[in-house]
Amino acid sequence: MEILYSVIIIFIVGIMELWLAVPLGFVFNLSPLSTAFFSALGSITAAVIVTFSGAELRSKFIKWRYGTNKGPKRGRIYEIWKKYGVIGLGLLSPLFFGAPLGAALGIILGADKYPLLLWMILGIIIWSVGLTTAVFLGFITLNVYL
Secondary structure, eight states: OHHHHHHHHHHHHHHHOHHHHHHHHHHTTOOHHHHHHHHHHHHHHHHHHHHHHHHHHHHHHHHHHHSSSOOOOOSHHHHHHHHHHHHHHHHHHHHHTOHHHHHHHHHHTTOOHHHHHHHHHHHHHHHHHHHHHHHHHHHHHTTOOO
């Protein structure tokens, strides 16, 4: 029963922040595979919720504010968006500012929700595996997780 509580906590913390969920999984003595899986699953859940709810909110706001379905096309963030696009955002946002905020930023900038979600999920999986590996190797180096 204690493992079930640990998994649920890791999932919920993964919804909020992937970078906190992975080390916490090791603190709860979950296996590296379970830690990576449930923290990634929580982060993916957050990205899905934000992507699907945010798309409707964005379209209503843009239509109300600008009278069309097109938002503003200027500014530094938009220039970075034009350069790296949905792929760069999806792969890097779990690292820099988390999946929910990355998904919200993509929706605000006008990304299509399905490609955004695909690249967000791929980025979450990559960073979850990478962070889990790094934390596991760090614990082995410190002889903590044996």
